[in-house]
Amino acid sequence: MSDEREHKSLWTATTPLPRYPALSGDLEVDVVVVGGGIAGLTTAWLLKQEGKRVAVVEMHRVLSGQTGQTTAHLTELLDTPYDTLVSDFGEKGARLAAASVRASIETMAGLVTRLGIDCDFQRVPGYRYAETPAQVESLEREASAAREAGLLCSLTDDVPLPYPVLRALRVEDQAWLEPRKYLGALAARIPGDGCHVFEDTQVTSIHEGEPCKVTTSRGVITCRDVVEATTTPLNRVLLHTKLYPYRTYVVAGRLEGPLAPGLYFDSEDPYHYIRTHRVDGQEYVIVGGEDHKVGTEEDTRRCFEALEDYLRRRFPATEVAYRWSGQVIEPADGLPYIGRNGASHHVWVATGFSGTGMMFGTLSGMILSDAILGRDNPYAALYDATRVKPAAGARDFVQENADVAFHFVADRLSRPDAKDLSEVPAGEGRIVEVEGEKVAVYRDDGGGVHAVSPVCTHLGCHVHWNTAERSWDCPCHGGRFSPTGEVLNGPALKPLACKKIR
Ligand SMILES: Cc1cc2nc3c(=O)[nH]c(=O)nc-3n(C[C@H](O)[C@H](O)[C@H](O)COP(=O)(O)OP(=O)(O)OC[C@H]3O[C@@H](n4cnc5c(N)ncnc54)[C@H](O)[C@@H]3O)c2cc1C
Ligand code: FES
Structure with a gap:
C-alpha cells in the first residue's frame, strides 16, 4: 500500500473537494456554526433555507473530521440496543428514537432527490447477524424490542454473506451513500446571500451574550446564535464527563466475487461493520471495527492488523487498498446530546453520536435549526443536552470517569x-x-x-x-x-x- 493511501479514507482519496477561504477580519452573521462535518453543514444549510445568514467555521478542511472517515451506513440499528433504550427511556422514548432516526434517513434521501445530488445513495437492507448461540439469544431479544419500536424488521436464516452465520435481524429500507459527495454538494450550496464557509479558521473562544462573540484565529464573528458541531464540544467540562471517546478502524479491499448490497454488522463486542462501494468500476468491501478507548492501545498498528486478518478470513481473495481510522463519541446514557448547552440561551451543542452519527448529525441539523428559528421539534426533548439520567449508563459513567481520574494521576x-x-x-x-x-x-x-x-x-x-x-x-x-x-x-x-x- 502506498503511503498516500495510508490513513486516507476511500472517499477522501477519491472525491476531491474545492477549497474554501479562511476568514479574513471581523464579520457579523445571524448564526456561527463551528465545524464542517455532517452536523455543522446540515444545520447551516437548513438555516440558510430559512433566510438566516450563517458562517460555517472549520479549523482544518471541510469534511476532514469524522465525517470524512465515516463508512456511511444509514441505519436504524443503533449502537444502543432497543431493549436498553426501552429500559432507560421507556417504550415511548425508544419509539421516538427509532422515529427520529427514520426521519433523518428520509431527510437525507429527500435532499438527495430534491437537490439532484449524485452521491451513490442507495436503499439496501441491513443485517445484524449472530455467529454463536448466545448471540442468537440476544438478537432475538433485540428483534422484538426493535419491532415494538417501529422498525420494519424480521429474523432470518437467509443472509447473503459468503461465510456461514447462524441468524440475522434483517431491517428493511436502510441506505448508504458516499459522504463526501453528499455533503460536498451541501457545502457548495452554503456560500452566498450573506452565508459563508471558512476553512483553516480555528475557533478559540465563544463568548455567550446578546450578541455572542466568536473569536477565531483570523477575526471575531458577532452573531445571535452559535452551534458547536465539533464532535466534542469546546471546553465544556460538565458535558465531557458524559462523553467517552473511542478510536475505530477501517480497511477497504478490492472485492473478488459478488457480495449482495447491504449493511452488515456482526454481534461481537466491539462489533464489525461491513458494506461495499464501487469506484471507477472497482467494487470495494469496507470493513470497520477493533474499537478501543482513545490513547489506551499500546500499539495501534495491531488494530489494523487484526482488522485485515478479519477481512481476509471472510473475503479471502481481497487485497487491502485503503486503511484509515477515526473517533466516535459514546454518550453516557446511550443517546446523543443535542440542544442548548447548559444554561446557555444562544450556544447549542451536538455530540455523543456513537457509531451512527450520520443519522444523528442530520438530526442535529433538524433539531437545532428548529430551535434557533423558535419552532417546536418532536425530538428535541428526547435529546435535550442538559438531561441527567442517573440510572441509565450509571456503571459506564462511574467507570469512564474513574478511568479519567486514573490517567490524570497514574x-x-x-x-x-x-x-x-x-x-x-x-x-x-x-x-x-x-x-x-x-x-x-x-x-x-x-x-x-x-x-x-x-x-x-x-x-x-x-x-x-x-x-x-x-x-x-x-x-x-x-x-x-x-x-x-x-x-x-x-x-x-x-x-x-x-x-x-x-
Ligand atoms: C471510522 C468511522 C466509521 C463510522 N461509520 C459510521 C456509519 O457507518 N454510520 C454512521 O451513521 N456513523 C458512522 N460513524 C460516525 C459518524 O461518522 C460521526 O458521528 C459523524 O460523522 C460526526 O459528525 P460531526 O459533524 O459531529 O463531526 P465531524 O465530522 O468530526 O466535524 C466536526 C468538525 O469540527 C471541526 N472543529 C473542531 N474543533 C474546532 C474548532 N475549535 N474550530 C473550528 N473547527 C473545529 C473539526 O475539524 C471537524 O471537521 C463513523 C465514524 C467513524 C470515525
Ligand atoms: S482531552 Fe481533556 S484532558 Fe486531554
Missing part, C-alpha cells in the same frame, strides 16, 4: 517510555525523561527531534503516542495532537507547549 507517576533520546526511533514518539521532566519527543523520518510537553492543553492529562497514525492522543476526553503538537482533534484548543531540549 500517567504523571508512570515511568517514561525512554530515558534517552537515542531510544526514540525515526518516525516514532516516546515520553522521555529529560533533566527530571517528562517530555513528549518525536523523531521525524529525517532524524530531526521535536519535543513538546505531554500535558494535554484541555484539562491536563498526559498524552500517549499513537504508532499507526503518528499522533499524540489524550486518553481523558479524546484530544489529539500532531507529532509536533498542533491540535488535530478537540476538545483541546491550544497546541502542546514546545519544549527546548539539548
